[in-house]
Amino acid sequence: MKQTPQQALCRWFERNARDLPWRRLPTPYRVWVSEIMLQQTRVEAVRDKYVAFLKRFPTARALASAPIEQVLQAWSGLGYYRRARMLHAAARQVADGHGGRVPRDRAALLALPGIGRYTAGAILSIAFKQVEPIVDGNIERVFARMHHIAQPKQSTKVWKLAELWVREGAQQGLAPANLNQSLMELGATVCTPRNPRCYACPCAAKCAAFKAGSVARYPATALRKKKQRLRYLVLAVGDGAGRVLMQRRDQGDNSSVLPAGLWELPHAAWGEDQPQPRVGALSGNVEIVGEPVIVRHSIMDFDVQLAVQAAVVVGKVRGKWFTPQAAENAAIASATRKALVTYRRLSALQRGPTILPGPKRRHR
Numbered sequence: 238m239k240q241t242p243q244q245a246l247c248r249w250f251e252r253n254a255r256d257l258p259w260r261r262l263p264t265p266y267r268v269w270v271s272e273i274m275l276q277q278t279r280v281e282a283v284r285d286k287y288v289a290f291l292k293r294f295p296t297a298r299a300l301a302s303a304p305i306e307q308v309l310q311a312w313s314g315l316g317y318y319r320r321a322r323m324l325h326a327a328a329r330q331v332a333d334g335h336g337g338r339v340p341r342d343r344a345a346l347l348a349l350p351g352i353g354r355y356t357a358g359a360i361l362s363i364a365f366k367q368v369e370p371i372v373d374g375n376i377e378r379v380f381a382r383m384h385h386i387a388q389p390k391q392s393t394k395v396w397k398l399a400e401l402w403v404r405e406g407a408q409q410g411l412a413p414a415n416l417n418q419s420l421m422e423l424g425a426t427v428c429t430p431r432n433p434r435c436y437a438c439p440c441a442a443k444c445a446a447f448k449a450g451s452v453a454r455y456p457a458t459a460l461r462k463k464k465q466r467l468r469y470l471v472l473a474v475g476d477g478a479g480r481v482l483m484q485r486r487d488q489g490d491n492s493s494v495l496p497a498g499l500w501e502l503p504h505a506a507w508g509e510d511q512p513q514p515r516v517g518a519l520s521g522n523v524e525i526v527g528e529p530v531i532v533r534h535s536i537m538d539f540d541v542q543l544a545v546q547a548a549v550v551v552g553k554v555r556g557k558w559f560t561p562q563a564a565e566n567a568a569i570a571s572a573t574r575k576a577l578v579t580y581r582r583l584s585a586l587q588r589g590p591t592i593l594p595g596p597k598r599r600h601r
């Protein structure tokens with residue numbers, strides 16, 4: 238008997254699904270955490286972080302009772318820290334208002350911080366086995382090609398197609414979790430943005446773009462907004478005992494594009510043609526060592542250049558001293574991690590086994 242597209246895709250999924258940690262034991266809490274982590278972040282970057290996070294905070298209650306500092310530390314390296322803050326706030330609401338259980342209805346889920354239509358749909362369909370649609374970037378692309386939709390982001394049609402897909406599939410006795418995940422998996426591994434492997438696609442017979450030979454035209458590529466360039470002078474100040482100075486900017490202090498509330502190296506904006514800026518209250522209390530090294534980092538709409546400058550402490554400074562290892566394990570942004578690693582490598586190159594520079598001897 239001829240298979241429906243849903244049957245063909247679910248069958249393909251059962252044979253080809255990647256073994257991902259969040260697919261084993263998909264409880265509501267575990268699905269929720271994975272979906273938040275996977276927003277704007279690659280699967281490979283999430284895998285290990287997810288396992289470690291779940292080990293540290295195995296339930297919504299455990300997450301709710303942890304201080305935010307610990308949550309940010311466990312999130313370190315994933316970026317977009319707002320997600321971690323919202324997840325933590327939502328876990329507190331789940332603990333206080335839902336007895337520690339992730340709610341199983343859409344309205345209650347959507348009322349939680351950081352949970353939108355997609356995440357709610359993922360939790361409801363994958364963990365609670367409800368007939369709920371989801372649309373992420375992968376599904377958007379698959380439907381754009383299958384149904385010749387040039388601008389899927391602006392189209393309400395994609396959500397309608399996703400609804401129809403899961404409803405029809407459920408009527409055929411297929412699991413909503415598999416119906417939704419198989420679409421996402423197809424987009425992630427076969428119907429990829431570039432060079433889709435149509436020859437291996439179980440839906441090729443139903444795909445309008447494949448049949449018309451127009452796959453490359455769908456979805457239409459949006460003109461990329463040019464990223465704004467920013468440059469910062471970053472001071473890596475050593476204390477002479479192998480430690481580096483870190484500071485924490487208050488929440489709401491938007492003096493830097495790097496996320497506030499995390500540990501960071503002292504830094505200040507440094508325009509291309511401007512003289513070296515003062516960094517907070519450090520000038521006069523530190524001495525510069527050597528030349529800065531440029532580290533590039535991309536954050537949202539910004540291309541950021543960090544001019545990492547080694548320095549040694551010679552006076553009173555505000556902040557906390559970290560060993561290089563502790564600094565890299567603290568709640569820090571990816572840009573700070575890059576700056577620390579660069580500085581550590583540079584110091585090792587210049588000074589042999591000494592990792593951080595000691596204070597300069599003062600001649601009397």
Ligand code: SF4
Nearest residue numbers: 428435438441444447
């Ligand atoms: S046939 Fe090609 S373009 Fe169409 S859904 Fe499959 S992989 Fe995507």
